[in-house]
Amino acid sequence: MSWLNVKHATYLDPWIRVPLMWPEPGLEDVEAAQSPQAWARIFAEAWWEDFATEKPRPGEVELLTDILVMHANRAPAICPGFDVFLHLPHPRDIPITVFVDLLEIEEEDCDTALRELTHADADYAIEPPIVEKFDSPHLGTGLRVLRYFQDEDSNEVHAGLRYAWRYESGSEAADVLILLSHPEPGRIIRAFPDIDEFARTIRISPDEEADTWKSA
Template sequence: MSWLNVKHAMDLSPWIRIPLMWPEPGLEDVDEAQTPEAWARYFAEGLWADFASEKPKPGEVDLLSNILLMYAVRAPAAFPDFEVFLHLPHPRDIPLPAYVDLVEIEEGEDQRTALRELTHADASYAVEPPIVEDFDSPHLGTGLRVLRYYQDADSNEVHVGLRYAWRYEKGTEAADVLIILADPDAGRILRALDDVDEFARTIRISPDEEVGTWNSS
């Protein structure tokens, strides 16, 4: 068996991974992995420290800590069991969540058809034809990247969605890899596109025997 390997993305700036359990398994002795509050405070202070030439205004560290805490609690619920990363290039920016997971392949499902369905490449609800492009990964081969604009059912606002998908097949193993992002601000997605592409190219599938070393470099 194989598993979704996100360890390289964990060290990729400007991305922050949200643990899916507290304390995070295997990190029981790491203070910031114990609770979402500790995690949020650790990264809020660390992000502002990274911008040493730009001092935070009074209350900005607390504000970022509260924002990160909100995402740590709420973001994983949007796509349960998906790995969750936040794109946050500056501590005053609003985080942009990215979700990554493996998707089981239905028996007899054609690869191209499956990837188009996963990426909503033919979405009838899009307000204009989605932008569908082949996307190459050094680890997963050629997949799809789809950018689409759609009307949110709750707010009636036009949102932008960005999805990547690949088919992974090795021996008797097969699964689809899916990355999901969405935001009401098209500019936010477009400004992050180069970073998201870089992030997507770090995702890989690893043999199950390597799972115990996934936190190593």
């Protein structure tokens, strides 16, 4: 059996992995893994130190801490079971929440499945989605789909981005999905290089590597 390996994405800047439970299993002695508040405070301070050329104004570390706590509490419930990452290139930016998971195959035809997973033919999009093949060194060729849609609550135009692949190895088969959306379309467009790099780090690893955090 194999597992979805997102470990390498944790080494990329400017990405933050959001733990799915507290304290995080196996990290009971790590302060940042004990609670959303501890995790958020540590990362808020680190992000201002690492990604800002200026010092934070009064209250800005606390503001980012509150934003991260909100994401830690809410994001895992949006797509239960998905791994969750935040794209945050500057501590004053609004994070992009990215979800990643390995899915049981529901549609046998690969092309049809990838189009369904990426919403390549979404009838709710305000213009035809931009559908492109996307190559991964670990997952092969999949699809990347960018679409624009109107939010039902605010009527604002949002951007959504999805990546999908069919993974097959011997008797094992599954679909891999990455999804995200944002109320500021330009924010996703500017983040494209980082998101593409992130997507190309995702891989499927054999069970024997499950306990090796830095396995290739």
